[in-house]
Amino acid sequence: MQKKVILVATIEKTEYRLENLTCASCAMKFEKNVQGLPAVQDAQVNFGASKLSLMGNVTVKDLEAAGAFDGIKVFPAAERREVEIIPFHKRKENIVTILSLLFLIPGAILSFTYSENYPAAIVFFVVSIAIGGAGIFKTGFKNLVRFEFDMKTLMTIAIIGAVIIGEWREGAVIVFLFAVSEALEAYSMNKARQSIRSLMDIAPPSAIVKRGKEFLELATEDIVKGDVLIVKPGQKIAMDGVVLTGMSTINQAAITGESVPVLKNTGDEVFAGTLNEEGLLEVTVTKLVGDTTIAKIIHLVEEAQAEKAPSQKFVDKFAKYYTPAIMILAVFVAIVPPLLGADWNTWIYQGLAVLVVGCPCALVVSTPVAIVTAIGNAARQGVLIKGGVHLEETGHLRAIAFDKTGTLTKGYPEVTDFIPVGNVDKKQLLESIAAVESLSQHPLAKAITTYAYRNDARKVEVTNFQSVTGKGAYAEVGGMTTYIGSVNWAAELSSLPEGVLQRATELQRSGKSVMAVVLGTDYSGLIAVADPVREESRSILKELKSIGIHHTVMLTGDHPETAQAIAADLGMTDVRGGLMPEDKLIAIKELGSKYGRVAMVGDGVNDAPALAAAQVGIAMGGAGTDAALETADIALMADDLEKLPYTIKLSRKTLRIIKENIMFALGLKVIALLLIIPGWLTLWIAIFADMGATLLVVLNSLRLLRVHK
Template sequence: MSEKTTYRIQGLSCTNCAAKFEKNVQHIPGVTGTNLNFGAGKITVEGRATLEELEAAGAFDNLQLQSIDEPVVTRNSSDSFIKRHLRLIIAVILILIAFSFQIQQGENSSLATIFYLSAILIGGVSLFIEGFKDLLKLNFSMETLMTIAIIGASLIGQWAEGAVVVLLFAISEALERYSMEKARQSIRSLMDIAPKEALIRRNGQELVLPVSDIQIDDIMIVKPGQKLAMDGVIVKGHSAINQAAITGESVPIEKTVSDDVFAGTLNGEGALEVHVTKKVTDTTIAKIIHLVEEAQGEKAPSQSFVDKFAKFYTPTIIAIAGLTMVFPPLFLGEDWNTWLYQGLSLLVVGCPCSLVISTPVSIVSAIGNAAKNGVLIKGGIYLEEIGGLKAIAFDKTGTLTEGKPVVTDFITNNSAEEEHYLTIISALESLSQHPLASAIINEAKERNLDKHAVTITNFYSITGKGIKGDYEGTTYFVGSPKLFHTLAIDSSPLMASYQRYQNEGKTVMLFGDAKEILAIIAVADKVRGSSAAIIENLHQLGIKQTIMLTGDNTQTANAIGQQVGVTTIKGELMPEDKLDYIKSLKQSYENVAMIGDGINDAPALASATVGIAMGGAGEDTALETADVALMGDDLRKLPFLIKLSRKTLKIIKQNITFSLIIKLLAVLLIIPGWLTLWIAILADMGATLLVTLNGLRLMKV
């Protein structure tokens, strides 16, 4: 199997340049395959190639490469502005000198011509080299079109305009490169969140080690105010952890022994000892960065359309420019120089830069913004489809509810005995395997009741009915009405409350002895405090159907569904039933999202137009299987996600429309003969910069 190496590319600003660079790399001897990700600014090379060979392949656009494992630095950032842009500055000076001679000596000044020519050669040398190379290959790239236009302008005596075109093109390239790097920086900044070293206890010694040397099972010592360098589990201490970098939550979360913590999060006031559970390459933040960069390389439907359109657009522009040059002089007796000039101007303005950059810069900005806000989007296609959702289906447990059952009601036939009864119940349940036992034990703990103060003997589980055990000579029972029916205890003043709680969708248990029912305890999966407001918000955003899907009985499903305000409630569903329901929803509404925990809802998540997993932080399955992961286990990110998607679609449409209108206006300027080379390059440069800046607005949504 051939060796694979991934490099970051600095200065990659246009998709045409990216395609050319990838083709050049493929022709390096020893390279067997390449995969270039324009959005993330990365290239993976299969086979053998030196860094010098790769940079030589990108020399046409001054591309710089560095290994993915190195910290992100711009190697020429230490160079002064003058050194980095020396040729451009010299060209500006030469144009100013030429312009002064032109004013003093008139339009036909030979000195002005010499200085304009010098500016063209010095400022455009790299442009011409690439332009001629592409022309020989019949590859009508941006450099080819510019080279033809500048040489043509010089041949018909338009020295000043040829020099200005070189100057404006160089400025345009620099600004475009800066803007694209700014968009990519939104993700690269995530790499700097986690520290590069940590204090580790290993074999009784405390060492400061680089994260690459830290191993699973090491103990990481985290002092107050420090960032965590690795994922792990707290084994000592407690503190409030700011997880905003991972989950987007602005409020610090209380963490204690046995709680998971993540690299890149900020420790509060407490000192912690953390058992390292993942290598640095497998941490949650590392996976987020990797998945987001991969997502930026995935083409959205609108980008695929633009790429296909550009294939036909460029040859069409060249054909129209050719007709503009020859048709009026040949058939209408017009001046050759005038129409050659108009045709050359059309070649310049016809460059598809603004068109092909319009979508990638928007997708990169939006996906980067979402990641910073705790939403992981796996590709441009999902980003676009979210904006067109018409129906959203929710799993109940852990999505609309907190997924942790809690005691909601506890009533007794003797209020003075309430704490005594709850202590006995928690002692009995601590010996049980019942899934709701933890809710009762936690309730007792919150009331500071010690279940160990009660010693249960002769404990016995009665299958399908409940449990029993002896305490101080009395046998106590916890279970369903069936259990007490067998004890011939059918009536109690408490049974009216039992029925009411059942109707509310709660799981209700009876507590008593062989003579009477002493208490009723109701347990329910608590609805998230934000669920009802989020469902209402989604309806306001135009989502036609919100559906709750659950395996719970219909009574419980209806109680919770009505509480959160979904339009449709479906209970008693098996995983395959959820899958079938999602398929039927797609037939009715086309664009349908499914939101679940990413594990037991996997078939439904996969079938939906967009599968959204709750709680991606630390959940490998959710990160890998879903199209979108809400990292903070927070449904409040959903309206943000829909707004971001719709804004992205709007900006992409604006960019494409604006680019095409600029090109069309330039073509119309040919009719009265008003199109000039400097107007053409300004229009092309202006359009490219405006669509780039418009796309960057998505970083602020």
């Protein structure tokens, strides 16, 4: 019997960039319109990044038709195009606002000089309302027909009501001030989006490529793995790769936030968007344009800005019930007092004022503007935060756990102590040690040879090299056998002076690996090697305590005695040594139950389970490390612990600003609504309360752009 094969077509996600997306409610409406298209299975609009992701087969023309209500322009995300920076005075929303004001001013002068219903004044007010309110009315009437109630619907009802009861001047003022409010919102979002635009402009769109004997200028989309880039001094590197030939200092600030240029030599990794400062480099391309570190950063930042933080989810849920409640209150204020004998005109006016003051503009933008601004600022500082939820969680941290190797320490061994006996030529002894270790495969051999050559040791001839498993190595250097290995082995080869064993034990207790040197049959000295603590670790841990992180814990696979010594030196509150990766996971869970919110700082590879279990996983050295970018909630791109206190301060300031924004947005409205009781609420007060709240929220959020390390 022949089996029936069913082929299932998979529809890929397509991404588009958007222009002219002016407000959060417009983004929601556009998303709903796109989701309603017949060929679309799913669609999501990222307002912060001005981006649309959808599953389905639709044309750009169909998408632009869905966004025609707001003049939204759509183009494929992969298409590299220069975003036109429109000057302030040429922006549509600003032109409309200024024209509305130009007709409002003479109308107001005439109405105050003669009367509010002076015919010439009314003409000016009508033109002002028509110019400033055209976009509002167009959307508002459509929403009224569909029984969809948003900010523009409320404003449309309020303006029509003001005109019906003869409040021409106040109707025109409402239109003008609402136009100002919309212009402010557009300005704030454009400012916040510049952080992503600046990231997108970091890497050059083309590069000089050497293929065989030919030199070609190619668009980055046409460059493939294995191509060789020619990067001249002063040029930006277009693709991620490895230095094939040449040596130069590279300014990596765009990727890692490091201000000090880094020396790159043959075999070193370089990143797209970094600046070659001095020498000519040939770079072998290792990643396609869509897979470069900067491309991943941009993608993750945009995803982060789309992800709603807990406070934003609360605001969205609150706004869902808030708008209908305001409409019910407005109807109640307009109808109930007149039914009890009060003046209809007065209370209809009060009801219209309730509609205006109740507009949730400020509330809707209170959280996303702050989140988008903070994440964009962090990205420019070399800190990749993968969502508003992680940004907020970081602000609540009470304890931080650190991996030791490569996090608190440098991650590679260095000679810390060289103690020759008094009667030995120090330089000659160092040359003999380096000669033996240059042939050794021991993990610590490179640290010893590096130390020797940095201290001007000459390379000398070595013969008859032998490695002794579990003990050390020896060879003939300058006609004498030089032994280097464990202290116990040295005790077998020579009689050790008094105090040597005690000194070796002290060094071992402080977390160092100790080796003894014997020349012929004479003990000649000790050499100690350790993974040194980063110079900045102590000051950073001290700074963390000063900002309220009182519980700092070291989790390491090192011997508990070594771990205790390093933790005590750093001033940490807790230490756990001899841990396997699964033990670190258990430790993080225990710390979480004890302290509530705990962060784990590690390298993103062997610490993956602990990073995933922590409330906030923070990876060191995210630049070029896929595991770090994928596993952690936050990546410190420059392998720089100094960015940790900055990240916590930014998170806390963001939380504070979000709370202030919600307080401003609701507080001003509550105060204005209380003016209903004595009948003092006017349309002027209502619109100033609404616009004032929006202005405060926007300006308050933009303060996050000023947070630096």
